[in-house]
Amino acid sequence: MAQQTLSYGKPGEPVKLVVGYQPYYTESWSGVVMRGKKFYEKYLPKGSEVEFQIGLQGSIIVNNMLAGKQHIGYMGDMPAIVSTTKQNVGDVRIVAVLGLGFDQCNIFLARKDAPNFSSPTEALKWLNGKQVAVPKGSCTDRFAQAVFKKVGIQPAAYLNQNIEVITSGFRAGKLDAAVIWEPTASRIVEEGLARRVASGFSVNENDGGFMAMRADLIEQRPDVVKAWLNAELDAQQFLADPKNAKEIIDMAMQQTTGFPREAMARALYGAYPDQGGAQKRFTLPYAFTPEAMNLITKATEFLHEIKTINVNKLRPEAVMPQFTQDILKQRGLTAPIGSVPVLSSDQLAQVSK
Structure with missing residues (x-):
């Protein structure tokens, strides 16, 4: 696949954008808000058109971006980092941070008849010699392999399965464990197919969501980049406000299929024992905070170590922090711009209705 340069018109002209997003990944739900509220209409040149396309996992979006x-x-985090290392196919850059947490991508589920573990550490050690599945190439893949290394686990099989196959594997009793992201993790637990036994909180491994853009868009249309990122800031602020909880879950339900409302609400706002009493589901950095940069650095080194990418450090232009920095400055804000709170069980019940 030879690299091609797309044409987006001149600054100020209407633009046609195709946006890949993941309503099936809670940490990137600013995309759900963006599609539902159309904040971009306020900032993009008049007459612009935006088409949203759903990706069931980030690697699908990466392939579409590389192909133009x-x-x-x-x-x-993992697909975002990988996307910037394929510049011989397509030049993609990371331009904003969608969210940072510990249990949006990083969730271990065990089969429902697994032993009652006294701690998440005990649960992780139980995975030794077991059948474990993840969607490879996703953020869960990076997390699972990091945990296996950290805790010294050798599964009998490490299977590459998508979220549908994992769900049916638990249903049929063929899987011992899986690492899966929200909201699928909450749905599988709600359906009684598996139990949540550990997360990134258990091993101090964080996860993240990032926004990537093609370099030809950034080069030709800095006005569009700024417009989209201004709208993204509005979307993250909307996501951070608990007053919007019901409307956010409404939008998530409209943009997905096969998920009960309770699972969607719990995925975004629920509390779990392995969270260690955290009152935030995840933070909304928007810009590249030290935590976000540390995650990118650490994840890049790890992905190189496991031979997923061929560099241990991203090229300097792979991450472009200047746009979000400038917008925060113009709007008198600092990163992180907010966080998604844990709601009380009463509030959660209201949002789930």
Whole structure:
């Protein structure tokens, strides 16, 4: 696949954008808000058109961006990093941070008849010699392999399965464990197919969501980049406000299929024992905070170590922090711009209705 340069018109002209996003990944739900509220209409040149395309996992969005079929992508940490290392196919850059947490991507589920573990550490050690599945190439893949290394686990099989196959594997009793992201993790637990036994909180491994853009868009249309990122800031602020909880879950339900409302609400706002009493589901950095940069650095080194990418450090232009920095400055804000709170069980019940 030879690299191609797309044409987006001149600054100020209407633009046609195709946006890949993941309503099935809670940490990138600013994309759900963006599609539902159309904040971009306030900032893009008049007459612009935006098409949203759903990706079931970030690697699908990466492939579409590299092929020039999508121009902006909402994705987890691993696909975002990988996307910037394929510049011989397509030049993609990371331009904003969607969210940082410990249990949006990083959730271990065990089969429902697994032993009652006294701690998440005990649960992780139980995985030794077991059948474990993840969607490879996703943020869960990076997390699972990091945990296996950290805790010294050797599964009998480490299977590459998508979220549908994992769900049916638990249903049929063929899987011992899986690492899965929200809201699928909450749905599988709600359906009684598996139990949540550990997360990134258990091993101090964080996860993240990032926004990527094609370099030809950034080069030709800095006005569009700024417009989209201004709208993204509005979307993250909307996501951070608990007063919007019901409306956010309404939008998530409209943009997905096969998920009970309770699972969607719990995925975004629920509390779990392994969270260690955390009152935030995840933070909304928007810009590249030290935590976000540390995650990118650490994840890049790890992905090189496991031979997923061929560099141990991203090229300097792979991450472009200047746009979000400038917008925060113009709007008198600092990063992180907010966080998604844990709601009380009463509040959660209200949002789930």
